[in-house]
Amino acid sequence: MLRRAAWCGLLVALWEAASRLGPWPPWILPGPSQVAISLYELAREGSLAGNVARSIGRLGAGYGLALLIGVPLGLLIGRSRLAEEVVGTPVLGLQSLPSICWLPVAMLWFGLSEGAILFVVVMGSALSVALASQAGVRSLNPLWIRAARTLGARGVGLYTSVLLPASLPSLLSGAKLGWTFAWRSLMAAELLYVSGGLGQLLHAGRELNDVARVFAVMTLILAIGLATEKLAFAPLERRIHARFGMDRE
Amino acid sequence: MSAIPSTAARQSALEVPAPVILSLQGVGRAFSNGRDRNVAVEDVSLDIQQGEFLCVIGPSGCGKSTLLNLMAGLERPDRGQVLVRGEPVRGPGPDRAVMFQEHALFPWRTVAGNVSYPLEQLGWKRERIAQRVEELLRLVHLARFAKSNVHELSGGMRQRVALARALAGDPDILLMDEPFAALDAQTREVLLMELQRLWQSSGKTVVFVTHNVREAVVLGTKVALMATRPGRIQRVLQVDLPRPRSVEDRDVTLVAASMNQHLKAEIERVLREELGDDYRAPEGRLVRPAGGPLGSGI
Numbered sequence: 001m002l003r004r005a006a007w008c009g010l011l012v013a014l015w016e017a018a019s020r021l022g023p024w025p026p027w028i029l030p031g032p033s034q035v036a037i038s039l040y041e042l043a044r045e046g047s048l049a050g051n052v053a054r055s056i057g058r059l060g061a062g063y064g065l066a067l068l069i070g071v072p073l074g075l076l077i078g079r080s081r082l083a084e085e086v087v088g089t090p091v092l093g094l095q096s097l098p099s100i101c102w103l104p105v106a107m108l109w110f111g112l113s114e115g116a117i118l119f120v121v122v123m124g125s126a127l128s129v130a131l132a133s134q135a136g137v138r139s140l141n142p143l144w145i146r147a148a149r150t151l152g153a154r155g156v157g158l159y160t161s162v163l164l165p166a167s168l169p170s171l172l173s174g175a176k177l178g179w180t181f182a183w184r185s186l187m188a189a190e191l192l193y194v195s196g197g198l199g200q201l202l203h204a205g206r207e208l209n210d211v212a213r214v215f216a217v218m219t220l221i222l223a224i225g226l227a228t229e230k231l232a233f234a235p236l237e238r239r240i241h242a243r244f245g246m247d248r249e
Numbered sequence: 250m251s252a253i254p255s256t257a258a259r260q261s262a263l264e265v266p267a268p269v270i271l272s273l274q275g276v277g278r279a280f281s282n283g284r285d286r287n288v289a290v291e292d293v294s295l296d297i298q299q300g301e302f303l304c305v306i307g308p309s310g311c312g313k314s315t316l317l318n319l320m321a322g323l324e325r326p327d328r329g330q331v332l333v334r335g336e337p338v339r340g341p342g343p344d345r346a347v348m349f350q351e352h353a354l355f356p357w358r359t360v361a362g363n364v365s366y367p368l369e370q371l372g373w374k375r376e377r378i379a380q381r382v383e384e385l386l387r388l389v390h391l392a393r394f395a396k397s398n399v400h401e402l403s404g405g406m407r408q409r410v411a412l413a414r415a416l417a418g419d420p421d422i423l424l425m426d427e428p429f430a431a432l433d434a435q436t437r438e439v440l441l442m443e444l445q446r447l448w449q450s451s452g453k454t455v456v457f458v459t460h461n462v463r464e465a466v467v468l469g470t471k472v473a474l475m476a477t478r479p480g481r482i483q484r485v486l487q488v489d490l491p492r493p494r495s496v497e498d499r500d501v502t503l504v505a506a507s508m509n510q511h512l513k514a515e516i517e518r519v520l521r522e523e524l525g526d527d528y529r530a531p532e533g534r535l536v537r538p539a540g541g542p543l544g545s546g547i
Contacts, residue, residue, distance in 0.1 A: 147353035150321055150341040152370030152418065161366070165357040244356045245400025 030212035038216040047201070052220070055186060055197040058114070062121025063182040070126040070178060071171060074133025075163060084134075091127050099124025099185035103192055117189045124185030129178035136170025137163060168240050176233050183225060267298040270454050271320060271422060275329030278315055289315040291479035292329070299421075302448055302455045304469035306462055306508070308516050312480020313458045317426050320456060321347045333422070343371065346415035350427040352407040354399045360410050361386065361395040367418040385413040388447070405436035416447075425457045429464065438496055441467050445493050462505045462512065467494045472508065476515050478522070483515070 012032050019031030026034065042048045077084045077091065102123045106116035140163065148162045164171075190199020198221055205213035240246075273295040279288045289312040297303050305313045318324040319331055322341040331338040333345065341347075346367075354363045361382050368378045386392045389409040399407065408428055415423060429437045441464065448455055448468075459465050465472045469488050476483040486508065490500050 141353075143349060143351055143353045144355060146323055147347070147349065147355075148366075149323065150345070150347040151367040151414070152341075152343050154370075157370065161369075162355070166355070168357060243398055245398060 027211060030215060034212045035215045035219060038210070038212040039219065042201070042213065042216060048220075051197055051201050052224075055190065055199070056224070058117055058121065058190075058197065059182060059186050062118050062186065063125060063179060065118070066122050066124075066126035066129055066178055066182060067175060069122065070129025070174070071133050073126070074130040074135075074174070075137055075159065075167075077130070078134040078137030079163070091130055094123075095127035095131055099181065100188040100192070103189055106189075107193065112193070112195070114195075117186065117193065117195070120189040121182050121185045125178040125182035128181050129174045132174025132177055133167065133171055136167035136174065139170065140166050169244060169246065172233070172237060172240055176229075179228065179233070180225075187221065267300050269296045270299040270334060271297040271456070272332040272335075273316075273319070273329065274332065276316075276319060276326045276331060277328035278312075278319060278324060278326050288479035290319070290326075291481050293480075293482050294329075295473065295482060295485075297454060297456065299454055300452050302457065302468055302470045304457045304459060304465035304472045305475060306459055306465045306472060306512065307475030307480070308477055308512065308519065309460055311475045311477035313460075313475055314426055315480065316475075317347075317424050317456060317458050320422075321345055321424050323347075343367070343418045344420050345422045345424055346418065346420035348408075348411050348415050348423070348425045348428040350430050352399075352404075352411045354407060354410055354414070356399045358399075359395065360391060360397050360399065360402070363399065363410055364413045364417055367414060371418055381417065385417055388416070389413045389443075403436075404432050405440060408432065408440065412444075412447075416451075421454060423453050423455045425455065427459050428457075430459070430461070437464070441496065442493055444468065449492065462508050463496050463501060466490075466501045466505045466508065467496055467498075474508065474511055474515075477519055483511070 016031040016033060019026055019029050019034070022029060030038075039048075073087075073091070077088055099120055102120045103116070106119040106123075110116040110119060144162055144166055145158065148158055153161055186197075187199045187202075190197040191203055192199075198217055201217045202214055205211075205217060273293050276290060276293045277288070278290045279286055281287070293316065305316060307313050315324060319326055320338070322331075322338045322345065333342075338345075355366065358366065364382045364385050365378045368381060373381070382395070383392065386395055389412055391406060391409055391413070394402065394406065399410070402410065411428070429440055432440065444455075445468065447453075455468075457465070457468055466488055471485055471487050473485045474483045475481065488504060490498070490504070494501055
């Protein structure tokens with residue numbers, strides 16, 4: 001951990017040096033010190049907290065919805081052959097569609113509203129969550145299901161007591177994947193469709209021709225992503241892997 | 250059967266026969282994948298008495314697992330019927346517990362969580378479950394490991410947990426599909442002893458599928474020999490040796506040897522069918538005619 005921090009510090013120092021000593025003017029490549037100042041200014045203007053909250057709120061709603069749709073959809077197409085035949089290919093196809101392609105449709109359907117952004121985020125991540133869940137259910141040890149049936153599990157109980165917990169590891173990697181897709185879709189949507197949020201801050205930075213400000217917002221976006229990974233997903237993953245005996249390090 | 254020490258005949262004449270608990274009547278089951286139709290089990294009729302320990306042995310692929318799955322209700326027969334206490338089997342039920350070759354424990358649950366699973370399905374209250382789980386884990390000597398994760402246990406311990414889980418709902422019938430096949434010889438020996446002890450003290454009916462003749466002789470009150478292609482019961486032999494029996498007992502060895510004769514004859518018959526002229530029985534070896542394509546007929 002300490003060594004990682006040290007290496008990180010070295011990279012930041014190199015960046016600062018490149019900014020000051022490079023052949024380019026500092027406003028083309030501002031160093032970390034300038035970026036930090038920009039970040040501080042942004043915070044003092046008072047626009048930072050509100051926009052961060054706005055983006056995270058959208059992300060939470062969109063991603064939550066994506067999980068609510070994606071996990072059951074994935075379980076269904078993983079278990080039912082009919083469901084797989086009916087929606088399997090469309091899901092696979094739509095999942096490969098870059099989520100930002102949904103923005104024009106979203107704006108036509110939902111107008112200039114929060115609904116449009118939410119729609120893009122959900123479309124961007126629900127299907128990859130579904131595909132990961134499907135793969136998870138498919139790869140289950142069929143013996144577990146047979147055993148559960150002989151031990152008295154029936155119908156819905158079989159889903160909640162075996163299929164769901166048994167696919168936890170794949171559900172988690174699906175959820176992680178879904179999160180990155182949701183986060184990307186959100187930033188793309190906010191960039192193109194000005195309505196507050198971090199994406200709009202980026203956009204505003206460009207209009208002001210202020211690279212340091214753009215970098216500052218990017219750093220913030222990066223930090224949020226890293227924090228989610230390290231503070232939310234990593235501990236969850238550790239717990240699940242320990243229980244399933246998947247740690248082989 | 251002359252080779253089987255047979256105080257059996259005398260004994261059973263004196264005792265009142267126990268009621269039949271599990272009965273197969275003209276049961277047949279075939280599987281088809283694409284073009285091939287493979288008859289796994291054909292016209293099997295078998296009565297299993299309450300408290301009996303029936304071992305089913307036969308060469309691999311003889312349909313013994315299918316037979317067990319039919320009893321468990323995991324498979325439906327194409328023909329005939331499976332009756333438990335006279336009632337046709339319509340699916341898996343709490344009166345018939347199954348133990349598989351692989352432990353089939355749930356890795357997302359602890360040892361205690363696995364054993365409590367069937368009790369939760371039965372809708373028991375939490376305190377009652379806790380009490381019963383403790384009792385069961387003590388029975389299989391795993392009380393200390395209640396909170397362990399499955400992957401932390403050895404193969405033998407996992408099968409003990411699986412046994413405790415199978416016994417949890419107090420089933421009348423225990424169906425075991427080669428549960429010790431993947432274990433090392435020493436562990437298996439210990440578990441064979443314990444299974445005898447558990448069976449004797451519980452009075453449960455056990456059907457135990459194995460390809461290991463000695464294992465069958467150690468455990469069974471009766472041993473059913475299966476013939477293959479299609480799978481059917483060739484004969485049922487009674488084993489009347491004193492318990493507890495061990496794999497190393499002289500009598501067990503003798504009885505197993507005579508059973509092996511039957512099995513070998515059956516395996517040779519199958520090989521002759523499969524390999525045709527490539528197989529020469531007298532030497533008991535596989536001989537390939539020179540110049541023939543490698544692996545032809547296999």
